[in-house]
Amino acid sequence: MNQQAPSLSPPTLPVSLAANPKLSAWLKFSSNGQVAISPGKVEIGQGIVTALAQIAADELDIDLARVQMVRASTAGSPNEGVTSGSLSIQQSGRALRHACAEVRRIFLEQAAERLGVDVDALEIEDGTISGPGNIRTSYWELAEEVSLDRDATPGVTPKIATRRTLAGNSVPRIDIPDKVFARPRFIHDQVLAGMLHGRVLRPENAGAKLVELREDDARSVAGFVAIVRDGSFAGVVAETEHGAEAALNALRKGAKWSDGEPLPDESDLANFPKAQPCESSVISKKTAASPGTVARTIRQQYTRPYIAHASIAPSCAIAQWSGNRLQIWTHSQGVYLLRTDLAMVLKLPVENITVEHIEGAGCYGHNAADDVALDAALLAKAAGGRPVRVQWSRQGEMSDAPFGAAMAIEIEAELDAQDEIIGWRHDIWSNGHVARPGRAAQPALLAGFELENPFPRMVSTNPPQANGGGGDRNSIPLYDFPSWHIESHRLTTMPIRVSALRTLGGQGNVFAIESMLDEIAVERGEDPVAFRLRHLRDERAKDVIRAVAARVGWKPEKQPGIGYGIGFGRYKNTGAYCAAIAEIEGAQDIRVNKLTLAVDVGEAINPDGVINQVEGGAIQSTSWALKERVRFDRQRITSTAWTEYPILRFSEVPDVEVELIQRSDMDPVGAGEAAHGPVTAAIANAVFDALGVRVRDLPITRDRLIAAMELT
Amino acid sequence: MPIVRFRLNGVELEIDADPDRSLLSILRGQLGLTGPHFGCGAGECGACNVIVGDRAVSACDMPLWSVADKDVMTIEGLGTSERPHPLQRAFIAEQALQCGYCVSGILMSAAALLKRNPSPTSREVKEALDRNLCRCGSHNRMLRAVLRAAEEMAAG
Numbered sequence: 001m002n003q004q005a006p007s008l009s010p011p012t013l014p015v016s017l018a019a020n021p022k023l024s025a026w027l028k029f030s031s032n033g034q035v036a037i038s039p040g041k042v043e044i045g046q047g048i049v050t051a052l053a054q055i056a057a058d059e060l061d062i063d064l065a066r067v068q069m070v071r072a073s074t075a076g077s078p079n080e081g082v083t084s085g086s087l088s089i090q091q092s093g094r095a096l097r098h099a100c101a102e103v104r105r106i107f108l109e110q111a112a113e114r115l116g117v118d119v120d121a122l123e124i125e126d127g128t129i130s131g132p133g134n135i136r137t138s139y140w141e142l143a144e145e146v147s148l149d150r151d152a153t154p155g156v157t158p159k160i161a162t163r164r165t166l167a168g169n170s171v172p173r174i175d176i177p178d179k180v181f182a183r184p185r186f187i188h189d190q191v192l193a194g195m196l197h198g199r200v201l202r203p204e205n206a207g208a209k210l211v212e213l214r215e216d217d218a219r220s221v222a223g224f225v226a227i228v229r230d231g232s233f234a235g236v237v238a239e240t241e242h243g244a245e246a247a248l249n250a251l252r253k254g255a256k257w258s259d260g261e262p263l264p265d266e267s268d269l270a271n272f273p274k275a276q277p278c279e280s281s282v283i284s285k286k287t288a289a290s291p292g293t294v295a296r297t298i299r300q301q302y303t304r305p306y307i308a309h310a311s312i313a314p315s316c317a318i319a320q321w322s323g324n325r326l327q328i329w330t331h332s333q334g335v336y337l338l339r340t341d342l343a344m345v346l347k348l349p350v351e352n353i354t355v356e357h358i359e360g361a362g363c364y365g366h367n368a369a370d371d372v373a374l375d376a377a378l379l380a381k382a383a384g385g386r387p388v389r390v391q392w393s394r395q396g397e398m399s400d401a402p403f404g405a406a407m408a409i410e411i412e413a414e415l416d417a418q419d420e421i422i423g424w425r426h427d428i429w430s431n432g433h434v435a436r437p438g439r440a441a442q443p444a445l446l447a448g449f450e451l452e453n454p455f456p457r458m459v460s461t462n463p464p465q466a467n468g469g470g471g472d473r474n475s476i477p478l479y480d481f482p483s484w485h486i487e488s489h490r491l492t493t494m495p496i497r498v499s500a501l502r503t504l505g506g507q508g509n510v511f512a513i514e515s516m517l518d519e520i521a522v523e524r525g526e527d528p529v530a531f532r533l534r535h536l537r538d539e540r541a542k543d544v545i546r547a548v549a550a551r552v553g554w555k556p557e558k559q560p561g562i563g564y565g566i567g568f569g570r571y572k573n574t575g576a577y578c579a580a581i582a583e584i585e586g587a588q589d590i591r592v593n594k595l596t597l598a599v600d601v602g603e604a605i606n607p608d609g610v611i612n613q614v615e616g617g618a619i620q621s622t623s624w625a626l627k628e629r630v631r632f633d634r635q636r637i638t639s640t641a642w643t644e645y646p647i648l649r650f651s652e653v654p655d656v657e658v659e660l661i662q663r664s665d666m667d668p669v670g671a672g673e674a675a676h677g678p679v680t681a682a683i684a685n686a687v688f689d690a691l692g693v694r695v696r697d698l699p700i701t702r703d704r705l706i707a708a709m710e711l712t
Numbered sequence: 713m714p715i716v717r718f719r720l721n722g723v724e725l726e727i728d729a730d731p732d733r734s735l736l737s738i739l740r741g742q743l744g745l746t747g748p749h750f751g752c753g754a755g756e757c758g759a760c761n762v763i764v765g766d767r768a769v770s771a772c773d774m775p776l777w778s779v780a781d782k783d784v785m786t787i788e789g790l791g792t793s794e795r796p797h798p799l800q801r802a803f804i805a806e807q808a809l810q811c812g813y814c815v816s817g818i819l820m821s822a823a824a825l826l827k828r829n830p831s832p833t834s835r836e837v838k839e840a841l842d843r844n845l846c847r848c849g850s851h852n853r854m855l856r857a858v859l860r861a862a863e864e865m866a867a868g
Binding site: 044045046047172173175176177179180181182184185186188189191240241242245310311312313314359360361362363364391393394608609612613615616617618619620623641642643647648649650651653655656 | 733737740741744746747749750751752753754756757759787788791792793796800803804807809810811812813814815816819837838839841842843844845846847848849850851852853855
């Protein structure tokens with residue numbers, strides 16, 4: 001499919017299809033003229049089910065209305081791991097495109113045989129297969145004769161871009177009407193027969209152990225069903241949600257906790273990681289063929305704080321036991337991975353557990369979705385076979401769910417006598433960025449750490465660079481510096497629980513690189529756009545920068561109090577290209593007036609969906625850049641409510657314009673994480689443009705501006 | 713327990729419950745309405761917004777007694793796919809959401825705004841929605857959708 005890179009090696013299957021080759025796992029023709037499409041990826045607010053439906057309908061030549069998207073379940077969906085890393089279009093999309101193209105061919109061959117004509121004489125329109133002399137049949141007529149319980153084969157050629165009619169078009173998302181008419185589509189809104197409600201008790205202080213629990217008051221709450229306690233894990237089950245809340249409040253009053261474990265000093269995020277034990281690894285090293293002479297060195301340090309997922313809905317799950325079999329409904333990003341961890345904690349064979357996805361609120365990484373599923377499983381043990389719905393509190397969501405990891409980044413640029421960059425060193429100190437379920441010999445689920453016989457607390461790790469890296473994501477420069485040394489120092493302690501949050505280390509690293517580049521361009525007196533273009537070799541990279549610069553008429557005329565800045569990145573260095581220009585205003589409190597972005601995601605399956613994702617990423621990263629910071633003292637997380645963890649509001653949201661560079665002949669890649677790094681950097685660079693102050697510690701708040709001014 | 717009477721989506725109701733309980737707990741609990749969403753329980757995010765009288769309020773921190781004899785409208789009373797409110801049509805036309813969890817509350821804030829101000833400016837829409845949080849970053853689309861609905865309503 002990628003016409004840029006013709007391959008001489010034998011054709012292979014797309015990765016998700018190779019892992020799940022049975023065609024019937026991906027699609028089935030049902031008797032009512034529908035096609036059930038069954039991806040392993042899940043809807044997390046990004047519109048993926050619509051894009052995948054478009055791909056399938058296109059390859060099969062059927063109307064989109066015939067496509068029924070099946071929710072991922074371990075009962076039968078292909079195992080596509082986790083819905084993350086902007087890979088759903090790349091992985092699920094390619095697998096479905098291939099599988100559907102192959103199924104189409106199989107049906108055409110069957111039709112040719114039945115109708116006694118050549119395959120080439122047949123065509124398909126909305127599932128009806130017809131040929132010369134008005135002969136016709138359909139997928140549904142042939143469905144009984146054709147078994148799809150066979151493995152996909154390499155060498156199938158999907159349609160060329162110009163023959164696709166749906167992919168490439170902004171088809172309305174299929175999930176939006178339900179949400180606008182408030183039909184119960186979210187897991188929070190599911191009501192099962194006989195369903196009970198559960199709540200879990202957790203300490204305020206990090207790592208505190210439950211030393212005493214008086215249960216009497218909770219037991220006397222109307223509708224009380226059970227208290228479940230196992231070590232420091234404790235929770236209640238009641239007939240109603242209101243009852244569960246009341247019982248939890250009673251239980252909280254009867255609980256005594258140990259002191260817990262100390263947290264780091266929040267005001268010292270630059271030094272704290274460097275003082276921790278760590279595992280260092282060289283990520284990339286490039287040596288100049290003929291090293292130049294270093295005239296001077298610029299070294300700067302950048303930090304980003306812990307960032308909360310802060311979904312609008314607290315995490316929720318429903319669990320139901322039937323003997324030693326367990327059914328879980330969850331908004332987890334990975335139903336199979338969650339099942340692996342549940343099996344470990346519950347000491348059950350995985351076959352005894354079915355995990356089915358139901359949508360939750362917007363998910364930006366590994367939040368508490370998996371944790372609450374184990375909570376529900378543990379509480380449901382006391383429910384006598386009835387389903388138990390468990391929902392976390394806002395406070396729990398903001399303090400017990402994993403955060404995005406804090407980072408300290410140091411960049412040292414070596415310049416020659418002409419102030420050209422001849423050496424580049426980039427060091428990252430950070431916890432690993434991933435502690436997801438289902439991937440280690442130990443579970444990653446919160447309650448698993450709290451049981452009487454606890455599993456050890458998982459310390460987060462980093463995916464390898466080949467998979468995009470973790471703390472080191474986007475740390476390798478895309479620019480043509482003659483030499484560099486990129487090194488990651490992963491902390492081996494984890495005082496604050498972290499795991500995957502959008503872009504992993506990408507936002508921090510792009511912020512640091514693009515800030516430093518800006519600084520050097522200013523020192524040189526060179527235009528930052530021209531400076532970047534001069535150091536890039538990849539035309540797609542240059543195109544997004546040129547497009548965004550042209551769109552704002554770079555550089556707009558200087559006005560007092562207003563600044564413009566640019567940021568660029570290619571997500572994971574292999575995914576979507578994105579350049580952003582920010583217009584900011586303000587002296588003490590920074591306001592982002594406007595963000596202009598250009599993106600290239602290869603083939604955009606649903607252009608409006610891509611733009612929606614990029615707009616969302618741009619606004620979310622504005623929120624990260626200006627406001628967000630998990631707060632804590634030495635005992636506990638203190639930013640447990642929206643008042644203490646403010647996010648961007650309607651009155652603060654910038655105008656966002658997105659130019660999409662459509663490349664129908666290039667492999668499609670995801671869009672949801674493209675904007676975060678470039679937008680953060682663009683804002684910081686615009687702040688410098690307006691105020692002459694470099695803020696290198698996120699978020700860019702009034703305090704940070706004052707501190708940076710004092711250093712200037 | 714004392715009986716609290718109010719009108720919900722135009723229907724007279726008598727609720728036999730502790731009057732100090734939150735309206736949201738009653739709506740989602742014994743009344744089985746899942747449109748208003750729980751987000752924070754402290755009136756800080758707007759996911760549970762409903763219209764009481766002519767104002768959008770958080771149902772999560774509003775005690776049941778405070779709506780006695782009042783008109784309460786939830787998203788369920790706003791419109792249906794057969795008879796959509798112009799706001800619902802506009803949110804679909806603008807594809808004005810990503811995850812959509814906040815949308816039922818935002819629609820109620822917007823509906824209350826359009827009732828008292830049928831032709832709001834962009835700034836007035838932002839002000840009216842400022843207490844509603846959206847984490848996915850769909851704000852600008854929602855803003856466009858509200859303005860579009862206002863135009864459509866003005867055109868009759």
